[in-house]
Amino acid sequence: MTHDPHQQAQELIACRSDGLTGPQQTWLQAHLASCEGCREYATAAEDLVRALRSVPITADRSLVRATQLRARVRAQELQQQQTRYRLIAISCVLVTLSTALTTPVLWQGFAWLGAQVRLPDLVWQAGFITFWTAPALAVAVLFAARGTHLEDRVRAPFHHERGA
Numbered sequence: 001m002t003h004d005p006h007q008q009a010q011e012l013i014a015c016r017s018d019g020l021t022g023p024q025q026t027w028l029q030a031h032l033a034s035c036e037g038c039r040e041y042a043t044a045a046e047d048l049v050r051a052l053r054s055v056p057i058t059a060d061r062s063l064v065r066a067t068q069l070r071a072r073v074r075a076q077e078l079q080q081q082q083t084r085y086r087l088i089a090i091s092c093v094l095v096t097l098s099t100a101l102t103t104p105v106l107w108q109g110f111a112w113l114g115a116q117v118r119l120p121d122l123v124w125q126a127g128f129i130t131f132w133t134a135p136a137l138a139v140a141v142l143f144a145a146r147g148t149h150l151e152d153r154v155r156a157p158f159h160h161e162r163g164a
Contacts, residue, residue: 005031009038013045106132 003011012020012028020028032039059067107128114124 006035006038009035010041013038013042103132 009028009031012024032042110124110128110131113119114121114127117124
């Protein structure tokens with residue numbers, strides 16, 4: 001640190017509750033032993049913390065009920081989110097398994113069809129790639145369009161409030 005030693009001592013005094021490292025604590029103790037101004041600052045800071053801790057804080061019953069209600073609602077939201085994540089994970093596993101099992105069969109089907117119709121390998125392979133990727137591309141486009149639509153709906157109310 002490039003601070004003035006008194007400023008550094010005040011910063012360390014303020015951080016005491018968070019815990020100081022051994023060298024910081026040693027330096028602070030040595031500085032407080034030799035500097036009356038910083039020692040008075042440390043005493044005043046300790047007195048202030050003690051005074052703040054002695055003030056009882058009570059909450060109104062309606063505030064407690066409202067806080068409890070919000071905590072329950074948030075807990076339910078988190079539980080629903082966790083359930084959704086589980087379903088997404090299960091869906092991903094099922095899609096991966098389905099893809100792993102059906103891709104070789106689909107490849108053989110396209111190869112057979114290409115041989116029956118006497119298509120060049122490049123043509124039936126391009127057909128396979130198109131058929132294989134089309135559903136994922138369609139879903140990606142739908143998600144992208146849906147995201148853009150939602151973003152526009154969220155922004156719209158703010159534009160009206162500002163007179164835009």
